[in-house]
Amino acid sequence: MRHQMRGRKFNRTSSQRYALLRGLAGSLIEHEQIQTTLQKAKDLRPFVEKLITLGRSDTLHVRRQILSVLGSHELVTKLMTTLAERYKERPGGYTRIIKAGFRFGDNAPKAIIEFVDRDTTAKGAINRRLHEAARQAEGAESVEASNS
DSSP states (O other): TTTOOOOOOSOOOOOHHHHHHHHHHHHHHSEEEEEEEHHHHHHHHHHHHHHHHHHHHHOOHHHHHHHHHHHHHHHHHHHHIHHHHHTTOOSSSSSSEEEEEEEETTTEEEEEETTTTGGGGGGGHHHHHHHHHHHHHHHHHHHHHOOO
């Protein structure tokens, strides 16, 4: 019997599963919507919702706890400011899972997991900032080259 044996193994060790969930949680917080397999999305939901519930109380101890899970100051700041403010009055249920067909290669069921009331401009925002910074650097180099 499998009493109190929740969660899937995903053919990984416990440390690899934890690293997988940490990475997926970081991507979800960064982009506010990600596409993954249905099983991973179902295991990711309680992981992320516990982080958001924890982040609603803005203390240094909570900030350090979330930092130990996510490993990025930018993600912790976004979670504790933007997301915590957005879901301050909501008692739970911060994410939604939408089934998205089957993957082409192995026919695995895909799903989209996203935050309820998400910011649609957040998806790919970091990539846009990196591209704009690179363009500005190229523009500054071309201006310096033409002046020489």
